Amino acid sequence: MAGNKQIIIAIDKDGYVKAEVSGVPGPDCKKYLSLIEEIVNGKATDETLTAEYYQQSTSSQNDQTSLNQQNG
Known part of the structure; x- marks a missing residue:
């Protein structure tokens, strides 16, 4: 569906976040x-x-980001 915004966050067993x-x-x-x-x-x-990401703004795009969790 066009217009639906979605954020998917996955955390592996080592705490690596995608x-x-x-x-x-x-x-x-x-x-x-x-x-x-x-x-x-x-x-x-x-x-x-x-x-x-590089397609026209009327289409969906994806941005995948890896993060380091800060423990404490």
Whole structure:
């Protein structure tokens, strides 16, 4: 469905976090990074932009971000 925004956060057994934002046109997905960092109490360490990121803003895009959790 067009217009649905979705954030998927996966945490593996070692505490490695991977987050994916979809349904947000163009670079606007980066606005969600601070929210994701707050949710997992971590900082972004790696970012992968998919081909959809570069498509017209009327289409969905994905932004996958890896974060390091801060323990304590």
